[in-house]
Amino acid sequence: MMSAAVLFSLSSCGEYNKILKSTDYELKYSYAKKYFNAKQYSKSATLLDELVPIFKGTAYAEESLYLLAQSYYGQEDYQTASQYFENYYKTYPKGEYTELSRYYSGYGLYLDSPDPKLDQSQTYKAIEQLQLYLDYYPQSERAPEAQRILFELQEKLALKELLATKLYFNLGTYMGNNYLSAVITAENALKNYPYSKYREEFMIIMLRSRYELARVSVDEKLQGRYRDVVDEYYNYTNEYPEGQYLKEAQKYFEYANKRITNTY
Numbered sequence: 001m002m003s004a005a006v007l008f009s010l011s012s013c014g015e016y017n018k019i020l021k022s023t024d025y026e027l028k029y030s031y032a033k034k035y036f037n038a039k040q041y042s043k044s045a046t047l048l049d050e051l052v053p054i055f056k057g058t059a060y061a062e063e064s065l066y067l068l069a070q071s072y073y074g075q076e077d078y079q080t081a082s083q084y085f086e087n088y089y090k091t092y093p094k095g096e097y098t099e100l101s102r103y104y105s106g107y108g109l110y111l112d113s114p115d116p117k118l119d120q121s122q123t124y125k126a127i128e129q130l131q132l133y134l135d136y137y138p139q140s141e142r143a144p145e146a147q148r149i150l151f152e153l154q155e156k157l158a159l160k161e162l163l164a165t166k167l168y169f170n171l172g173t174y175m176g177n178n179y180l181s182a183v184i185t186a187e188n189a190l191k192n193y194p195y196s197k198y199r200e201e202f203m204i205i206m207l208r209s210r211y212e213l214a215r216v217s218v219d220e221k222l223q224g225r226y227r228d229v230v231d232e233y234y235n236y237t238n239e240y241p242e243g244q245y246l247k248e249a250q251k252y253f254e255y256a257n258k259r260i261t262n263t264y
Helices: 006-019 025-037 041-054 061-074 078-091 099-113 122-138 143-171 178-192 201-214 221-240 247-260
Strands: none
Touching: 006 041, 025 041, 025 061, 025 122, 025 221, 041 061, 061 099, 078 099, 078 122, 099 122, 122 143, 122 221, 143 178, 143 201, 178 201, 201 221, 201 247, 221 247
16 A cells, blocks of 8 residues: 555646646646645646746746756756856846846856866856946945955966966976976965965975075076076065965075075
8 A cells, every 4th residue: 555655646646747748827837836835845846947948028927947056056956057047137137036146147057166276167157246246236245255255266267276286396307407496476466366375385496496406597587596496486485474484484594595696
């Protein structure tokens, strides 16, 4: 004998299949909303995917598009959801759900932002969407959270650059001069993310790289590279006079400073 739960499930499936085949679009829409409110997002999305193009230009158009975006969001398909949220706020720039659509378009992509080691295209898109949200709604109650997320995403991008900088440094002279690449990558990161919590790490890797560049330098570049080490040392110590890498920095400075001559 079937349990009540199984019978209910079969009954529910039968109901859903009937609704799928129905040509009564208003009835279908009422069930899409019913499934949405019951958090059966896959069912609501399937119905709304059909209804949204049919409802264009009708009284149901705006709400149905927003619910479709939220149905994909509820399924954690954040990329698709973001596309529909963006479609909504572009179609209805002063719509009832425009502020929410702008927010969730970026927030969903933030939730789906990949590990720093992976491609960060989605992170850049999330930043773009959340920055647009703040441009439009700087006084919104969601603005502080959007700002916090922006900083978090920027730190993720900074971390990706830090990992690249470390990789170049660790490669050393393997198949080329990777120390110079480490310096360039760190310099660009400091320009792009000047307030990053990784700032001191970028600066000490730049100093390490300058030191290693001097150690492997040809004679005609040697004096210039010793001076680069000294300059980088002062950059670091001026910003971090009690920095965690101060003893290491001092070692590089003493090595280079002893070898600088007054001849140019």
